[in-house]
Amino acid sequence: MADHALHHDHPHGLAHQFEDMPQQKESAVIGMWSFLITEILFFGGFFATYLIYRSYYPEAFFEGSSHLDIPMGAFNTIVLIVSSLTMAMAVHKSHEGNKRGILVYLTLTGILGLTFLVVKYFEYSAKIEYGLVPGLAWHPHGENSPQLALFYSLYFGMTGMHALHMIIGIGLLIWVFVKAAQGTYTAEYNAPVEIFGLYWHFVDIVWIFLFPLLYLLGTQGGGH
Amino acid sequence: MADDHHGPTVRIYLAVFASLMFLTALTVWVAFQDLGMFNDVVALGIACTKATIVILFFMHVKYASRLTWLLAGAGILFLLILFAFAMADYVSRGWLGMPASHYLQ
Numbered sequence: 001m002a003d004h005a006l007h008h009d010h011p012h013g014l015a016h017q018f019e020d021m022p023q024q025k026e027s028a029v030i031g032m033w034s035f036l037i038t039e040i041l042f043f044g045g046f047f048a049t050y051l052i053y054r055s056y057y058p059e060a061f062f063e064g065s066s067h068l069d070i071p072m073g074a075f076n077t078i079v080l081i082v083s084s085l086t087m088a089m090a091v092h093k094s095h096e097g098n099k100r101g102i103l104v105y106l107t108l109t110g111i112l113g114l115t116f117l118v119v120k121y122f123e124y125s126a127k128i129e130y131g132l133v134p135g136l137a138w139h140p141h142g143e144n145s146p147q148l149a150l151f152y153s154l155y156f157g158m159t160g161m162h163a164l165h166m167i168i169g170i171g172l173l174i175w176v177f178v179k180a181a182q183g184t185y186t187a188e189y190n191a192p193v194e195i196f197g198l199y200w201h202f203v204d205i206v207w208i209f210l211f212p213l214l215y216l217l218g219t220q221g222g223g224h
Numbered sequence: 225m226a227d228d229h230h231g232p233t234v235r236i237y238l239a240v241f242a243s244l245m246f247l248t249a250l251t252v253w254v255a256f257q258d259l260g261m262f263n264d265v266v267a268l269g270i271a272c273t274k275a276t277i278v279i280l281f282f283m284h285v286k287y288a289s290r291l292t293w294l295l296a297g298a299g300i301l302f303l304l305i306l307f308a309f310a311m312a313d314y315v316s317r318g319w320l321g322m323p324a325s326h327y328l329q
Contacts, residue, residue, distance in 0.1 A: 029288065041303060044302075
């Protein structure tokens, strides 16, 4: 153990409290998963609220869902899945210590993340235009207007929080990109790329559930 | 050594990607079929399958330590507890045919 304290024996990127690189990486991965548990339960609160109110007001939820743009939602689902592939490839390249590979795949991931946000911007703009934003621009005056507002509050709350996670993700991506460009990551030291990947895939998973629950719900017209 | 890392190969990543794309197309197609109450079941089943694939392969949990499995599993377990207990309350409220305030007096 004392040998590790010797300067020439100290691997690049290994913090002094760890025995070796695998142990350090394991700690980083476990730390990220601990954070992701809090994230799962954070979004879980939204999903539980959605489930409860949907079981209370199925008709209003079907109607609200039918006003969402399925092609845009499906396009964004594909964009995020492709971005998960490019992110996985960036992590793969980091295991090889391939700096150029990391930079190329991180760039692609970032572009796809921005694409998602641009599509989301157009979707939000359309909702504002049609007066489907509870509290800001709300036009429905039918009998079920309050229940409809509940659906749209959840829509904006859930997709808004998801979009915020995307924005934070792109910020983190830029940081990992800069570090990678500086040559920080090697075949031995690449935990930051790996755990950023975990975060990115988690945000993808949230959308995997948001898309059917919010967008595809309205296709059956509430006939049952 | 990079070779010591037991992660998925590029071929596996591409297969995972293809299955995720297929399941996305499938969930959109199924949404337009009238399956009655089973539309929800199928949509959620597909979403859970996609999430599981992402967690196992893209997030490397299949190749990770037991402790990582424990953490990922704990997150999902507590999520299910959250859903089950909340729904058990809200769904069963009308079962006895009287307002809850009756019990509070």
